[in-house]
């Protein structure tokens with residue numbers, strides 16, 4: 312379990328520069344205003360992740376993080392694809408995990424005991440874990456412990472959520488997926504928590520079930536609360552973003568970054584190459600300090616950015632290994648899994664050799680999180696304009712102008 316959590320961490324949890332692990336629990340922002348009190352069943356939609364016009368980024372959050380409904384109503388989740396994979400996972404086992412994490416917010420290893428979206432790296436690299444990536448709705452017992460074993464087909468048929476099921480997992484939410492939870496007419500009023508089984512307690516939310524005849528906020532109110540919560544996060548990240556764009560970084564000797572964040576914001580990241588255009592000279596290496604899980608990929612890539620997953624006919628989800636593998640780059644340095652988050656920042660260089668623009672060249676996925684960052688470099692051997700992208704995060708691209 313310890314190792315498994317670290318895999319999750321490597322994806323996102325330690326993205327912020329100089330971070331101190333601070334657990335952020337949903338704050339339960341109360342939606343107010345007049346809403347529906349009709350006796351017919353209502354649907355309320357929650358956004359998973361999202362975007363902003365201020366920068367290209369991701370949000371490890373649900374907007375809003377609390378939604379109020381009644382027995383018999385439906386909560387719909389809409390996945391806004393930023394390249395960060397998510398689930399909506401709930402049930403009494405999730406409540407236990409979340410309660411344990413909340414009771415011990417400074418734990419180096421949050422006590423998450425349920426399956427996580429990705430496998431541990433094997434000989435073929437990481438892949439989706441089928442016990443977490445495929446839907447699973449249990450009325451008793453535990454999800455399969457084996458990463459390659461999905462729940463049975465009958466367990467993948469979704470019943471109404473009645474609040475007593477131990478495990479109720481959407482599975483991986485692909486681009487633009489809508490996942491709906493119909494609440495049983497018999498569900499007890501109360502608060503039901505859910506989380507993303509990749510990003511853990513930091514990415515969680517709650518469904519507040521009121522009495523059958525209660526009034527609930529309208530969808531417009533729900534949307535407004537969600538937008539306010541998202542804007543609050545954006546406003547917290549903007550100073551770091553603007554600083555980076557003007558060349559100010561908290562780490563010495565950093566000029567170019569691939570991905571960025573702030574130690575004050577655990578639940579969102581900036582997926583940009585800063586600066587967007589790098590001026591370079593023939594024969595002089597260009598290097599990037601990577602923050603997050605990113606690739607730097609030049610030339611004709613095996614996939615379109617963000618489209619690194621696929622569903623097989625048997626319902627299993629898989630990562631595209633070619634998308635994540637290095638090409639014309641040495642393998643990424645091993646990250647020390649036991650580095651405490653508050654250790655001093657280290658930047659490990661990764662020499663990608665030379666490039667003349669004629670081939671596909673990619674770092675492969677670099678899992679580069681504070682405090683252990685990776686800095687790939689390339690030496691361009693010909694003048695010209697070189698465009699490049701990250702294959703995980705759509706719209707994360709840049710240019711190197713070499714003279």
Ligand SMILES: [Cu+2]
Pocket residue numbers: 570582604605606701702703704707
């Ligand atoms: Cu990226």
